[in-house]
Amino acid sequence: MDFIRLHHPTGKINTTIQLASSKSESNRSLVINALSGGKGTLTNLSEARDTQTMQRLLASNDQIWDVLDAGTTMRFLTAYATITNQDKIMTGTARMCERPIGLLVDALRVLGATIDYVKQEGYPPIHIKGFQFSGKSHIQIRGDVSSQYISALLMIAPLLPEGLQLELTGVIGSRPYIEMTLRQMEAFGVYHEWNGNIIRVKPQTYQPTSYQVESDWSGASYWYSIVALAEEAEIELLGLKENSLQGDSRIAEIMVPLGVASTFTKRGVLLKKITAQPSIVVDFSDCPDLAQTVAVCCAAKGIEAEFTGIESLKIKETDRVKAVQNELGKFNGELIEVETNHTYKIPKPVLLDNHTPVRIHTYDDHRMAMAFAPLALQRETVIEHPNVVVKSYPGFWDDLRKAGFVIS
Numbered sequence: 001m002d003f004i005r006l007h008h009p010t011g012k013i014n015t016t017i018q019l020a021s022s023k024s025e026s027n028r029s030l031v032i033n034a035l036s037g038g039k040g041t042l043t044n045l046s047e048a049r050d051t052q053t054m055q056r057l058l059a060s061n062d063q064i065w066d067v068l069d070a071g072t073t074m075r076f077l078t079a080y081a082t083i084t085n086q087d088k089i090m091t092g093t094a095r096m097c098e099r100p101i102g103l104l105v106d107a108l109r110v111l112g113a114t115i116d117y118v119k120q121e122g123y124p125p126i127h128i129k130g131f132q133f134s135g136k137s138h139i140q141i142r143g144d145v146s147s148q149y150i151s152a153l154l155m156i157a158p159l160l161p162e163g164l165q166l167e168l169t170g171v172i173g174s175r176p177y178i179e180m181t182l183r184q185m186e187a188f189g190v191y192h193e194w195n196g197n198i199i200r201v202k203p204q205t206y207q208p209t210s211y212q213v214e215s216d217w218s219g220a221s222y223w224y225s226i227v228a229l230a231e232e233a234e235i236e237l238l239g240l241k242e243n244s245l246q247g248d249s250r251i252a253e254i255m256v257p258l259g260v261a262s263t264f265t266k267r268g269v270l271l272k273k274i275t276a277q278p279s280i281v282v283d284f285s286d287c288p289d290l291a292q293t294v295a296v297c298c299a300a301k302g303i304e305a306e307f308t309g310i311e312s313l314k315i316k317e318t319d320r321v322k323a324v325q326n327e328l329g330k331f332n333g334e335l336i337e338v339e340t341n342h343t344y345k346i347p348k349p350v351l352l353d354n355h356t357p358v359r360i361h362t363y364d365d366h367r368m369a370m371a372f373a374p375l376a377l378q379r380e381t382v383i384e385h386p387n388v389v390v391k392s393y394p395g396f397w398d399d400l401r402k403a404g405f406v407i408s
């Protein structure tokens, strides 16, 4: 389907949503379970394409592993294929082949991997030819490009003959994702020490475990934006926990000044409208996947914003900074880079009147489609290539229909 048209006839929403499950937790549990011998029981696994791809490839004997556009699948399986000493060609979509992997390849080579670049140095496709332990167990890796390299190395660390001392250098971005990895490793009986900038994992054996994946806080963010933009709203999101492994649970706190209060219930979280503030300041270093949601919500509500920590957005499914800048512009919103200090500002916009529809291009990025969908509470919104949502939240449009959005 090339595009869909969305609007909400009343702007009033009262519903309960069984939220999709987390692809980040799912993909870690699949890799760790495979490293534990595959005998654990994983429940509530995500139906996201990224997770289906992970499952399909873990079960595949093909030499070519095509991860499509799944970053975690590319990075985690690169480490997995290395430690299991497989001969694999890792590839993906054209965009995946523009997303860097050099830091992970360098680290695996120090440990003893033989990996060649098939086309361009530093980028997929890569050819993993095998692994022979080099005798080194202390490696350094920059923390400011992608935490997925660090998670990938940590998950294989207990299987290395001498374990791993991973020294993180510079600024650490997406840190909660590293913590999520370590906590999921603990759930499978593998322990670590994290002192200063060094994470140590001794040689250990993963224990087969029953593991239940939580609902997806990144997916929850779109519902927060819906509540913020609706005229009246009360939405219960099922399957979320107050003490979550996911850093994106910070959305509950970020959205308070945008006019959304959260109350944890026995089954999830209840979102209600409260009075919004005129401006907000947010550092997204720990939760980059929330930036698009919050940017669109601020621009649409006319809330001034100052954002930091969004550098990593440039190397995700698309250059998300440029994509958001382009699409906000369609209703007179702006995201302006303040050149000197990596700060971005959303000024108070003079928005187009509500009768003017907008057409949003989605750049093969699920989060562009989902972050802009709540705009349909203000004006008719056309979303191009709506099927992009299958990467993380295949039931997104059905859930929106349940909340009264009319989609044609």
Ligand SMILES: O=C(O)C1=C[C@@H](OP(=O)(O)O)[C@@H](O)[C@H](O)C1
Binding pocket: 023, 024, 025, 072, 145, 146, 147, 148, 151, 173, 174, 177, 288, 289, 312
């Ligand atoms: O480890 C993970 O599950 C993820 C880590 C983050 O990536 P970076 O570490 O590259 O920021 C995040 O953006 C991505 O959606 C999922």
Ligand SMILES: C=C(OP(=O)(O)O)C(=O)O
Binding pocket: 069, 070, 071, 072, 073, 289, 316, 317, 367, 392
């Ligand atoms: C960046 C994302 O995913 P990945 O890096 O795993 O492709 C995302 O889901 O927003």
